[in-house]
Amino acid sequence: MRGATLFIVAAAFPMVLAGAGQTGELDRVIGTNVYGATITGAIATGDFAVRLAEATGVPIVCEASRDATQHVPAVVTLTSLTGREALNLLTPDYIWRQDNGVIVVRSMREWSDPRDPLNQQSPPIDWKNVNAQHVLEFIGHVLYREPTTQPTFQPSGVDRRFDLKVSGTVIDVLVASARADGDVVWTIPWPPPDGNVDHFAVSVRGVSSARGMSFVRPIVPPIP
Numbered sequence: 001m002r003g004a005t006l007f008i009v010a011a012a013f014p015m016v017l018a019g020a021g022q023t024g025e026l027d028r029v030i031g032t033n034v035y036g037a038t039i040t041g042a043i044a045t046g047d048f049a050v051r052l053a054e055a056t057g058v059p060i061v062c063e064a065s066r067d068a069t070q071h072v073p074a075v076v077t078l079t080s081l082t083g084r085e086a087l088n089l090l091t092p093d094y095i096w097r098q099d100n101g102v103i104v105v106r107s108m109r110e111w112s113d114p115r116d117p118l119n120q121q122s123p124p125i126d127w128k129n130v131n132a133q134h135v136l137e138f139i140g141h142v143l144y145r146e147p148t149t150q151p152t153f154q155p156s157g158v159d160r161r162f163d164l165k166v167s168g169t170v171i172d173v174l175v176a177s178a179r180a181d182g183d184v185v186w187t188i189p190w191p192p193p194d195g196n197v198d199h200f201a202v203s204v205r206g207v208s209s210a211r212g213m214s215f216v217r218p219i220v221p222p223i224p
Contacts, residue, residue: 026058027082027084028083029081030080039051041075044064044190045064046062049062059103060103060185061175062106062188063107119171120221122167125165128163131160132211133211135204136213136215138173140215143170145222160206163180192216193214194216199219
């Protein structure tokens, strides 16, 4: 094993938003939170993606850029914007795309760089009755060139199950699992939560339920 994996279980209770819908509409204006406060989110930590998913009902995969410029504010204010307008604020540092019901946010380099960890090939998946925590375990094995089998990680908290069949890269797996789950946000924060730029982290969080988990590795995934 290339360094120990630290799994962090997060029992995070989402903040229900005033005016938040379940239809996944990006053109609805985002209001305030239930306390009447302005909704904001930082792109680097993944909080922007979580708040946007809560407000729109759209599952999101968001990879924070290691080389973003100052064009994008550190913290984005979502209140009074539509989801689409909030996403457009991330340009030119980030490019967002819709992939069959999932919003994917990455920088131009990360979309095209063959050495980006999420662009690495994954073994094909054809699983029944799994959840996002199983996918997180699997992704850790793939990124660090460890044996990959049907995950056996025992989930905690809310257990939302789905079937998953996908063949492609790591980002394809994340997007497909977000679509299958339908109520989740995947984030790759930068820097990692522990602040060490030599480390690498992936997090998954439920939008409308108290579930979430992250892994932090002491090294960036090795790229062949």
